[in-house]
């Protein structure tokens with residue numbers, strides 16, 4: 119073939135190379151950004167961006183919920199070249215996450231999270247599905263699986279009583295006290311450390327790094343995770359890398375301080391009966407390094423603190439917005455406990471309404487409104503839809519929970535729905551139960567289901583029962599107008615953003631219900647002090 123004369127001159131050659139590079143770049147960035155043949159449906163894509171321009175930076179789950187109405191229980195979007203499948207239908211979830219769990223249970227490994235913040239697969243959220251992740255989960259089961267989780271009860275019980283006392287003493291700090299309590303149960307049972315106040319370094323450091331980490335974990339995280347070529351840019355123009363390194367440094371400072379504290383104590387023969395001690399003792403059995411032990415344990419603080427605290431705060435907010443719920447809950451705890459003692463987990467069978475409150479709070483304000491990402495390990499087909507290996511999937515919990523076809527008045531906090539029907543649905547779902555419908559999807563399902571679900575449910579049950587037993591709670595009155603101050607419960611304005619949702623601090627008035635309640639609370643606190651004594655005692 120004759121070469122055109124144009125290419126044989128030096129400027130012509132340079133121009134040709136530039137043109138070819140330009141075309142190659144366009145092809146590289148455009149290829150794979152549109153929805154492939156037979157992919158689940160979804161919004162129209164643009165070259166290079168895919169659907170990135172349509173996904174809001176804040177609270178993307180609200181958009182995902184809108185799209186679920188438009189495209190159905192399974193649909194797909196493209197974030198640059200990445201295919202993302204969003205599921206909000208329980209039957210589809212059951213089929214993919216549960217039945218086909220062997221190929222739907224891995225995690226994506228984004229550059230920032232998996233290579234900078236938590237490299238070397240130490241953190242379970244950035245770990246491919248395989249032997250190490252199964253080993254981590256086996257250790258979690260030993261600590262907080264069914265039949266084991268009861269060992270944590272003494273801390274849950276003592277800490278919830280302490281929270282009541284702290285709220286009674288300084289109600290304006292109810293928010294900080296609740297956050298401290300959620301972290302404290304885990305710090306005590308996992309690391310043998312009692313944080314006295316929210317301002318203690320273990321608690322503030324955890325919550326600070328947790329907020330930063332939650333933003334990194336969110337789908338709308340750093341741009342480099344969507345355009346991987348950006349990882350080759352130098353630090354000076356890569357602020358996300360510098361930020362990610364600081365999050366890693368914060369993680370490690372806290373994690374290793376706690377691990378080393380325990381090792382030093384154990385060398386002196388001091389024992390607190392904690393999870394970390396067991397993992398250190400069992401090293402020859404599970405083969406986890408010190409580094410991995412630190413992450414196994416600290417992940418519990420991360421995964422369990424803001425989820426639990428959010429739910430406790432959501433419950434308080436719901437009680438203000440739906441005062442009838444408080445009345446009904448109080449009737450139940452009063453019937454079972456009277457005024458002379460506080461509720462305990464042993465009362466669970468007699469307190470179906472409190473149990474329904476736990477289910478309803480998980481539905482009303484799910485702490486992970488679009489779950490955690492799963493990664494498909496092999497090409498797969500579902501009902502005529504093709505999903506390529508490497509597809510990232512999200513369970514859109516918000517869309518599931520706010521579905522008017524499933525829940526009556528989904529925006530309302532109505533624990534009764536779980537009394538009328540154990541699934542909370544407006545239709546009788548007993549028949550669906552045969553095909554695997556679960557009462558609760560807030561903890562996920564399949565092989566990645568939350569291993570802390572029993573731990574969380576116990577904390578929430580005991581705390582909710584004690585809270586309504588001890589306090590009347592209401593929206594404070596504005597002294598200027600004499601009217602209740604406005605209460606905002608809207609997720610768009612009253613809640614923080616990130617992978618997890620937590621309400622901002624809201625106005626609330628706590629009033630201990632009677633002198634008898636106060637005395638019983640003080641007596642219970644004396645019993646709880648036995649738990650706290652070995653850590654040098656708690657302060658209120």
Ligand code: HEM
Pocket residue numbers: 242243255304417418419421422423425426429480484485486489490491560561562563565566567568569570571573574
């Ligand atoms: C109301 C409280 C909680 C909710 C709603 C919740 C929900 C979830 C969800 C949705 C997932 C992801 C499941 C998936 O990938 O499909 C998860 C993972 C996880 N949760 Fe929870 N969680 C809660 C409390 C806790 C607590 C208290 C702990 C531990 C003390 C905990 C430990 C974990 C861990 C370690 C994972 C990662 C599991 C893995 O990747 O294999 N969670 N949780």
